[in-house]
Amino acid sequence: MSIATLHLTTNLGLNSAWVVIAGLFVMFMQAGLAMLEIGFVRGKNAGSIVAKILTNFAICAVVFWAVGFAFSFGHGSLLLGYHGFFTEGQHAFPLAFPDNPQGVTPDTLWFFEFVFCAVALAIVWGTTLERVKFGVYIAYAPIFAGIIYPVVAHWIFGDGWLRMDLHVQDFAGSIVVDVTAGAAALAVLLQLGPRRGKYGPDGKPRAIPGHNMPLFGLGILILWLGWFGFNPGSTLNALDGRFPEIVLVTQLAGSAGLLAALAVMWKLTKTFDIGMAGNGAIAGLVAITGPAGYVRPWAALLIGAVAGVIVVFGVIRIDKRVDDPIGVLSAHLIAGIWGALSLGLFADPKLAAHNLPGSHGGLFYTGSLTQLGSQAVGVVVTFAFVFVSSYLVFKVIGRTIGLRVTAEEENAGLDISEHGMYGYPEQFIPMPELVGYGAVPASLRIGTGPLSDPDVTTAAKQQGKPSTRPGRQDGPSSPGSTDRI
Amino acid sequence: MKKIEAFVRHEAFEPIRIELLQRGFPSLSVSEVKGSGRQAGITERYRGAELTSWLRPKVKIECVVADEDVQTIVEAILKHGQTGNVGDGKIFVFPVEQAWRVRTGESGEAILQSHPDEG
Numbered sequence: 001m002s003i004a005t006l007h008l009t010t011n012l013g014l015n016s017a018w019v020v021i022a023g024l025f026v027m028f029m030q031a032g033l034a035m036l037e038i039g040f041v042r043g044k045n046a047g048s049i050v051a052k053i054l055t056n057f058a059i060c061a062v063v064f065w066a067v068g069f070a071f072s073f074g075h076g077s078l079l080l081g082y083h084g085f086f087t088e089g090q091h092a093f094p095l096a097f098p099d100n101p102q103g104v105t106p107d108t109l110w111f112f113e114f115v116f117c118a119v120a121l122a123i124v125w126g127t128t129l130e131r132v133k134f135g136v137y138i139a140y141a142p143i144f145a146g147i148i149y150p151v152v153a154h155w156i157f158g159d160g161w162l163r164m165d166l167h168v169q170d171f172a173g174s175i176v177v178d179v180t181a182g183a184a185a186l187a188v189l190l191q192l193g194p195r196r197g198k199y200g201p202d203g204k205p206r207a208i209p210g211h212n213m214p215l216f217g218l219g220i221l222i223l224w225l226g227w228f229g230f231n232p233g234s235t236l237n238a239l240d241g242r243f244p245e246i247v248l249v250t251q252l253a254g255s256a257g258l259l260a261a262l263a264v265m266w267k268l269t270k271t272f273d274i275g276m277a278g279n280g281a282i283a284g285l286v287a288i289t290g291p292a293g294y295v296r297p298w299a300a301l302l303i304g305a306v307a308g309v310i311v312v313f314g315v316i317r318i319d320k321r322v323d324d325p326i327g328v329l330s331a332h333l334i335a336g337i338w339g340a341l342s343l344g345l346f347a348d349p350k351l352a353a354h355n356l357p358g359s360h361g362g363l364f365y366t367g368s369l370t371q372l373g374s375q376a377v378g379v380v381v382t383f384a385f386v387f388v389s390s391y392l393v394f395k396v397i398g399r400t401i402g403l404r405v406t407a408e409e410e411n412a413g414l415d416i417s418e419h420g421m422y423g424y425p426e427q428f429i430p431m432p433e434l435v436g437y438g439a440v441p442a443s444l445r446i447g448t449g450p451l452s453d454p455d456v457t458t459a460a461k462q463q464g465k466p467s468t469r470p471g472r473q474d475g476p477s478s479p480g481s482t483d484r485i
Numbered sequence: 486m487k488k489i490e491a492f493v494r495h496e497a498f499e500p501i502r503i504e505l506l507q508r509g510f511p512s513l514s515v516s517e518v519k520g521s522g523r524q525a526g527i528t529e530r531y532r533g534a535e536l537t538s539w540l541r542p543k544v545k546i547e548c549v550v551a552d553e554d555v556q557t558i559v560e561a562i563l564k565h566g567q568t569g570n571v572g573d574g575k576i577f578v579f580p581v582e583q584a585w586r587v588r589t590g591e592s593g594e595a596i597l598q599s600h601p602d603e604g
Contacts, residue, residue: 411496420530429529429538430519 008105012097014238016108022233023108025226026115030057032222033122037129038423039216040275040326042208044413045130047423052125052137059141060118064150068117069110071150078161081154094159095236104236112233113157116177117149119230123181126328127189130208131196131410134418135401136188136394143393144184152180152382167359168378169347169371171246172234174290174339175382182333183386185324188394192403194323196410205319213274220278224254227285231292242354246292250285253304257284257335260308268312276312282331283311287339291346293355299346299364306342307335340379344372486581486594487555491546492518492574493566498544500565505548508557512597513548524572543574549581551594 008016034053038046066086074081074092084092087110091099096106103109121144125137155162156176162168170176199205210216231250232243261280265273284304288295291303314330324330342362349361352371360371397403404410409417422428493501498515505513519540526539550558559576566573586596 416527416529420528422529425529425536428542429536430540433538433540 011102011239012105015102015236016104018238018243019104019108019112019233019236022229023112023115025229026112026119026233029115029119029223029226029230030122032219032224032226033119033126034219035215035222036219036278037126037326039212039214039219040210041129042413043211043424043427044415044422046211046415047419047421048134048414049129050423051134051419053122056121056125056137056141057118059138060121060145061114063142063145064114064117065110067146068150069113071147072153073109073113073158076154076159078159078164079154080151080160081158102237102240109236112236113153116173116230117145117153119226120149120173120177120181121145123178123328123332124184124188126326126332127185127322127324128192129325130414131404132188132192133402133405134414136397136403139397139401140188140390140393144390148184148386148389148393149176149180152176152386156378156382162378162381163356166374166377167356167371168374169294169343169352169356169359170290170340170378171293171355172231172289174286174336175378178286178289178332178336179340179379179382180386182329182336183383184390185328186333187387187390188403189322189324189329191391191394191398195325196407198323205323208325210275216275216278220281224281224285227254227289231289235293240354242293245297249292249295249297249300250288252297252300253284253288253307254281255284256301256304257281257287257308257311260284260305261312262308264309264312268316276315279311279315279327279331280308282327283307283335286332286335287342289336290339291343294343294347294351296346296348299342299348303339303342303346307338310334310338337379337383340375341372344369344375347371486549486584486597487552488547488549488579488581489555489558489562489576490579491562491566491576492520492543493546493562494568494573495542495544497562497566497574498546501546501562504561504565505558508561510548510550510554510558513546515547516545518543518545522572522575541572549584549597551597 030053034049037049041049069087070084070092071081073095074084074089075094076082083089084106087106093099093106093109096103096109104112121141124140124144125132128136153176154160156168156170157163157173168175195208197206198208227250228247232246235243235246237243258277258281261283262272262277265271265276284307287303287307288300291299295303311327311330311334314334315324315327318324318327318329322329345362345364347360347362347365349365352359352361359374360366360368362371363369394403405414405417413422415421415423416428426434502513505511519542521539521541524541526537527541528535528537530536546562548558555578559578562576583592584594584596585592
């Protein structure tokens with residue numbers, strides 16, 4: 001609705017106000033993910049994450065407004081929506097007013113679904129940190145926000161075949177957000193390869209410690225707060241009375257995930273692992289995202305706890321094979337799959353009827369595997385679609401722009417090599433140079449641009465080759481180098 | 486006794502360290518230093534404004550060895566430190582007058598070897 005011609009009824013106003021506020025919480029998850037990622041990478045890559053999060057968020061909004069929202073939530077076929085491009089059209093969106101008189105305004109729905117898409121996109125990049133070219137973000141973001149995510153969202157959140165025909169339950173996106181993001185994250189990771197130094201010559205994984213655990217903790221807490229928009233807001237309704245219980249259910253799963261992960265790590269290593277405690281909370285919250293509106297508090301506790309156990313073993317196993325710096329594959333992909341399947345076990349039949357008429361209760365209530373089967377199909381279809389389409393897109397990006405920075409740029413850090421500045425300048429520029437600003441005359445300047453000196457950029461190519469100039473440690477080969485002693 | 490002071494690239498340190506361990510030289514000190522030689526500076530841009538940093542990071546390795554071992558250490562550093570480009574670093578060797586082991590009070594070249602008690 002581009003012109004405010006609606007006079008909102010109290011119901012529509014309250015529902016829309018609640019969902020916009022919930023959407024703001026979800027937007028704040030961008031900050032959470034940024035802090036989590038910054039904490040988990042080395043200081044030389046801290047700034048690049050800020051640029052990435054901001055740019056993706058901006059691209060996502062424009063593309064999702066233009067086409068993504070119509071593809072996902074517009075009227076259309078079971079495969080794809082095709083009404084409501086640029087959020088235009090009075091009757092374009094079945095979930096929004098006026099087609100759904102109990103719902104929210106179309107713009108409210110747009111905002112809430114856009115921030116979901118933006119979170120999914122932000123999660124995708126978790127596997128690529130510290131070595132990917134910035135151009136890859138810009139190239140893939142419009143495709144993800146314009147078509148890949150909207151297709152899945154249409155199938156499971158909108159009027160698509162998985163929801164309408166197979167009755168796949170997914171309250172707030174264990175599948176739509178987390179399995180989707182995890183599948184795309186795996187697709188790019190397999191083509192990108194590990195960070196330099198992650199695996200020793202013997203193939204054994206080595207820890208690359210993040211530089212700031214307090215920021216990581218702040219990130220976890222912001223994400224946790226964001227989940228109170230993510231799940232309860234997915235009611236798209238303030239007046240059916242469901243959202244407060246979903247707040248409770250969400251909190252219980254997060255707590256259970258954290259405590260389970262902490263306990264398992266203590267059992268394995270006899271330490272109270274900070275990073276894994278955080279990963280456990282995220283895994284519990286991811287797992288409860290799909291079931292949030294469908295399960296009772298006791299089930300939420302179980303779902304979260306199992307996710308907390310899964311994430312520990314997932315992180316340790318996955319680390320042996322592929323380099324996933326913040327644990328996206330375990331905390332989002334695997335925990336998301338578990339959350340989706342858990343609905344087939346624990347979905348309360350009454351809540352199933354309330355949220356998605358035609359869907360069934362879980363095995364523990366009904367003794368039937370019907371819903372579990374539907375959930376499995378939902379997971380497999382989503383994973384296959386997103387993984388294959390993203391793999392192909394990244395293949396094309398790899399052939400054209402290239403996925404990875406050079407070894408020398410990776411050593412120097414993405415902050416200086418991709419963005420021309422350090423995230424922590426004082427750590428890299430000695431103080432004497434900062435106070436003596438402008439002291440070096442222009443005539444003595446030999447380097448221009450990040451990593452511009454020819455000796456450094458060629459060094460990467462020659463790495464490993466024996467020098468042809470034995471005993472010579474430096475030389476006048478660099479332009480103007482004799483000017484600098 | 487001689488003291489060897491080597492300035493090398495960060496990437497060179499681990500291979501040098503492994504080589505020295507294998508050759509029986511576990512004792513050394515390392516500091517991260519910043520300095521300038523003939524290597525060019527790095528220019529940064531903060532919202533368009535430029536700042537060039539001329540002081541580049543290097544690792545300084547220091548160790549004290551018997552006269553006859555100097556060549557071994559130097560060779561290990563040269564072997565792993567060379568990329569052939571400006572900025573590989575430098576090695577300096579100094580004479581050492583005297584040395585003590587703090588724990589036992591022993592002095593002289595004997596302290597470069599492990600203590601007889603250590604087995």
